[in-house]
Amino acid sequence: MIAMQATTGRATDAAASPVPAFMTRDVCVFYGQKQALTNVSLDIHRNQVTSLIGPSGCGKSTYLRCLNRMNDIIDGCRVTGSILLDGQDIYAGSMDVVHLRARVGMVFQKPNPFPKSIFENVAYGPRIHGIAKDKTELEAIVHNSLEKAGLLAEVKDRMDQPGTGLSGGQQQRLCIARAIAVQPEVILMDEPCSALDPIATARIEELIDELREHFAIVIVTHSMQQAARVSQRTGFFHLGILVETGDTEQIFTNPRDKRTQDYITGRFG
Amino acid sequence: MGSEHTVKSFDEELRRLDNMLAEMGGLAEVQLQSALEALIRRDTEKAAEIVANDRRLDHLEAEVDQHTIAMLARRQPMAKDLREIVGALKVASMIERIGDYAKNVAKRTAAIAEMPPVPSAQTVVRLGGLAQQMVKDVLDAYLSRDLDQAKSVRARDRELDALYTSIFRELLTYMMEDPRNISACTHLLFVAKHIERIGDHATNIAEIVHFLVTGEMPADERPRQDESEMTIVTAHTTGGEN
Ligand SMILES: Nc1ncnc2c1ncn2[C@@H]1O[C@H](COP(=O)(O)OP(=O)(O)OP(=O)(O)O)[C@@H](O)[C@H]1O
Ligand SMILES: [Mg+2]
Numbered sequence: 001m002i003a004m005q006a007t008t009g010r011a012t013d014a015a016a017s018p019v020p021a022f023m024t025r026d027v028c029v030f031y032g033q034k035q036a037l038t039n040v041s042l043d044i045h046r047n048q049v050t051s052l053i054g055p056s057g058c059g060k061s062t063y064l065r066c067l068n069r070m071n072d073i074i075d076g077c078r079v080t081g082s083i084l085l086d087g088q089d090i091y092a093g094s095m096d097v098v099h100l101r102a103r104v105g106m107v108f109q110k111p112n113p114f115p116k117s118i119f120e121n122v123a124y125g126p127r128i129h130g131i132a133k134d135k136t137e138l139e140a141i142v143h144n145s146l147e148k149a150g151l152l153a154e155v156k157d158r159m160d161q162p163g164t165g166l167s168g169g170q171q172q173r174l175c176i177a178r179a180i181a182v183q184p185e186v187i188l189m190d191e192p193c194s195a196l197d198p199i200a201t202a203r204i205e206e207l208i209d210e211l212r213e214h215f216a217i218v219i220v221t222h223s224m225q226q227a228a229r230v231s232q233r234t235g236f237f238h239l240g241i242l243v244e245t246g247d248t249e250q251i252f253t254n255p256r257d258k259r260t261q262d263y264i265t266g267r268f269g
Numbered sequence: 270m271g272s273e274h275t276v277k278s279f280d281e282e283l284r285r286l287d288n289m290l291a292e293m294g295g296l297a298e299v300q301l302q303s304a305l306e307a308l309i310r311r312d313t314e315k316a317a318e319i320v321a322n323d324r325r326l327d328h329l330e331a332e333v334d335q336h337t338i339a340m341l342a343r344r345q346p347m348a349k350d351l352r353e354i355v356g357a358l359k360v361a362s363m364i365e366r367i368g369d370y371a372k373n374v375a376k377r378t379a380a381i382a383e384m385p386p387v388p389s390a391q392t393v394v395r396l397g398g399l400a401q402q403m404v405k406d407v408l409d410a411y412l413s414r415d416l417d418q419a420k421s422v423r424a425r426d427r428e429l430d431a432l433y434t435s436i437f438r439e440l441l442t443y444m445m446e447d448p449r450n451i452s453a454c455t456h457l458l459f460v461a462k463h464i465e466r467i468g469d470h471a472t473n474i475a476e477i478v479h480f481l482v483t484g485e486m487p488a489d490e491r492p493r494q495d496e497s498e499m500t501i502v503t504a505h506t507t508g509g510e511n
Contacts, residue, residue: 254348262272266274
């Protein structure tokens with residue numbers, strides 16, 4: 001496969017590839033003197049949803065932020081170990097961080113659309129990354145991304161209105177559309193539904209399941225039921241350690257580690 | 270069952286479930302014990318009592334159903350809790366079936382009591398004793414989540430099946446020897462079959478215990494073989510001529 005296709009069409013041929021999108025080994029993260037993660041080794045596979053669960057403060061968000069180097073902007077934060085995206089060390093000096101963040105998109109807990117039109121929210125990324133060669137192509141990308149995010153029907157007649165005027169659930173889908181507009185390989189989601197009602201949550205979950213066809217998805221969630229519903233793999237973090245990973249079904253029916261068992265059955269004091 | 274839930278009322282609900290199952294199990298044991306006694310003593314009055322008492326088990330099972338469904342909805346249990354609750358649901362239905370078979374034995378007793386005794390009755394009573402011990406042990410294993418005891422029950426089902434198969438042959442032989450035995454022998458054969466089925470349910474419960482404790486169903490093929498399905502007793506082997 002030639003290089004140009006590899007950046008834009010990688011996800012489609014990914015199912016056949018046994019190589020994980022992310023291979024992370026012995027990842028440690030320090031905030032100043034304080035160690036937040038200790039020797040986390042985890043693979044993130046394409047066309048799968050990996051959910052990360054664990055009690056508050058166990059390091060889920062910290063781990064997620066390592067994957068697109070969002071920790072770089074935190075003062076005193078230091079990351080060690082190896083994090084390979086398609087075999088490439090993302091912490092190598094040669095890595096273009098802006099490009100990395102296009103390849104590894106992120107959706108946050110609180111929907112955070114730009115204070116711009118719906119169209120501009122989605123068009124922004126492709127434009128700065130030079131993904132569309134002309135206006136028609138840009139419109140097609142915006143259209144397509146909104147479609148994939150399941151939002152198109154609701155906004156197609158109001159593309160020039162501010163994204164901030166949408167409902168919470170719609171805003172979150174707009175943020176997802178914005179993330180997928182730059183044709184990423186991996187989408188990171190940090191508690192994407194925690195500000196949404198059950199119906200909006202169900203729509204996002206449905207969407208996550210559809211997006212899996214094209215991307216590797218990592219989702220941090222505090223809802224065991226959500227992790228059980230949307231993911232194929234689950235990792236349980238506790239006190240900065242990745243205690244257990246496994247097929248989601250196994251983790252939620254028959255976890256191997258007592259700490260996992262205690263957490264998911266609500267036995268942590 | 271290990272450490273407590275952060276939400277105390279969840280533990281209470283699980284304890285209540287255990288108590289319901291203990292009550293069901295105790296009742297089923299008594300029903301089976303009484304059914305076997307009534308059979309030995311040809312006591313039709315007692316048999317009628319057993320038939321009437323079966324309703325209590327049906328009610329209890331319905332209560333367990335209700336309680337577990339409410340728990341599933343309320344707690345959305347995971348892992349061990351999920352296994353506990355689903356396990357209880359299944360075990361309750363198996364206990365209810367055991368009760369049904371005890372009731373069926375009692376119903377046959379009424380008919381058998383009207384007829385001349387058949388020599389095989391003693392072997393059927395022995396079969397009943399084996400099944401009774403299996404039921405008692407498996408209920409203990411369930412309530413104490415004792416994997417070893419569950420395994421031992423599961424292993425004993427083979428013995429029960431073998432004895433059932435030999436009873437089957439024996440009764441067939443009597444029937445061919447003297448057609449006047451057919452009626453009594455047929456009833457007794459049904460009794461034996463009911464008891465054999467009780468053993469199967471005890472084995473099923475043993476498998477649930479395995480699942481509760483380990484998170485997996487037993488891997489090996491179940492050691493069960495009812496050979497009566499393939500048993501043929503031909504007339505001339507018994508010396509009969511027509
Ligand atoms: N910017 C920061 N500076 C210093 N310490 C931090 C910073 N961010 C996180 N930490 C610490 O690192 C540890 C892990 O935090 P992190 O936010 O990754 O946890 P989390 O699992 O995402 O928790 P939650 O479920 O509450 O979001 C915590 O002890 C936290 O206090
Ligand atoms: Mg977090």
